[in-house]
Amino acid sequence: MSLTKKHILVTGASGLIGTRLTALLTQNGYPVSHLGRKAKSGAIPTYVWDIAKQTIDTKALQGVDAIIHLAGAGIADKPWTKARKQELLESRTHSTRLLFQTLKNETHQVKQLISASAIGYYGFAPQEHILNEDAQPGKDFLAEVTQAWENEVDKFTSLMQQTAKLRIGIVLSTQGGALKPMLLPVKFGVGSALGSGKQMISWIHIDDICKQFLFLLENPNLQGAFNGVAPNPLSNKEFTKVIGKVLNRPVWLPAVPSFLLKLFLGEMVNLVIQGNAVSCDKMQQAGFNFTFTRAEDAIQHLVLNKL
Numbered sequence: 001m002s003l004t005k006k007h008i009l010v011t012g013a014s015g016l017i018g019t020r021l022t023a024l025l026t027q028n029g030y031p032v033s034h035l036g037r038k039a040k041s042g043a044i045p046t047y048v049w050d051i052a053k054q055t056i057d058t059k060a061l062q063g064v065d066a067i068i069h070l071a072g073a074g075i076a077d078k079p080w081t082k083a084r085k086q087e088l089l090e091s092r093t094h095s096t097r098l099l100f101q102t103l104k105n106e107t108h109q110v111k112q113l114i115s116a117s118a119i120g121y122y123g124f125a126p127q128e129h130i131l132n133e134d135a136q137p138g139k140d141f142l143a144e145v146t147q148a149w150e151n152e153v154d155k156f157t158s159l160m161q162q163t164a165k166l167r168i169g170i171v172l173s174t175q176g177g178a179l180k181p182m183l184l185p186v187k188f189g190v191g192s193a194l195g196s197g198k199q200m201i202s203w204i205h206i207d208d209i210c211k212q213f214l215f216l217l218e219n220p221n222l223q224g225a226f227n228g229v230a231p232n233p234l235s236n237k238e239f240t241k242v243i244g245k246v247l248n249r250p251v252w253l254p255a256v257p258s259f260l261l262k263l264f265l266g267e268m269v270n271l272v273i274q275g276n277a278v279s280c281d282k283m284q285q286a287g288f289n290f291t292f293t294r295a296e297d298a299i300q301h302l303v304l305n306k307l
Helices: 016-027 082-105 141-158 179-187 206-218 236-247 258-273 281-285 295-305
Strands: 008-011 032-036 046-050 066-069 112-118 162-168 170-172 203-205 224-228
Touching: 008 016, 016 032, 016 206, 066 082, 066 206, 082 141, 112 141, 112 206, 141 162, 162 206, 170 206, 170 295, 179 236, 179 295, 203 206, 203 295, 206 224, 224 281, 236 295
Parallel strands: 008 032, 008 066, 032 046, 066 112, 112 162, 162 224, 170 203
Antiparallel strands: none
16 A cells, blocks of 8 residues: 655745755655745645735645745846845745744644745855765855844744755756756867866765655755765866767866956856855765765756756
8 A cells, every 4th residue: 555645835836946856855755845936736735925014825735745845046147236146045035934924823733834045155265175964154144144044944843843955056957947958168179177176065866866856855854054065076277178078069168267257247246256165974874865976967967867
């Protein structure tokens, strides 16, 4: 006799991770529903929430056992104006607050909350510093946003049997995120490292990060923060060379200088000229097995399968 699978409610489901994760959940037999801006019916229904107005259709909670919370405006989607920075913060903190208040005040059977977070929590660090989940938080803008986000998530510990945070690294996919713009110049033979080229890229294949959400879902005893990165971070220079090898293209141009990048990107330049090396030991010790531990294998797979 087959056991009934948990019903999962996903927020931020239209994003890069949410789209792939929804497919993975349904393939594994989980009933899934979404929270979004517009109602949709069908195999995966979408219920409406309005983060600005702090309203939610409480029907979204009916029969739900676990929530995977991915909602948040894209960090690199638009220039960091003052208004955009506020949006980046509030899309995370206000959405989490709305979920908390709703779960606190409504009758429901939700027992697990697994929330996205980011390795931006740690700030930027030199390549010789390997950061684990106990490392001190950073002090730059992204670190402050992530800390504020996690502070809201931590409130769920009073309501849930499991409250877990997945601090996501650089997610590799040809469908979006950081890899897509990195592939293009290399493909046309004009690829080069950025800035010093020494900044670390703590990466993870799109399927492995989705499987980590599934792993936390299936192991409700796992609590707190986990780093969502693969075992072998690379410097920007090394990573660019790997892309060249996979695409069979030369990477020979000198690194693009930081000042030039800053002209185009403004404060957002830190996303490409700085980085950190983050450990995945805690996730591995919990029993998670990676499909992709080498960037070359991950990128090869993604390019071949257009994932």
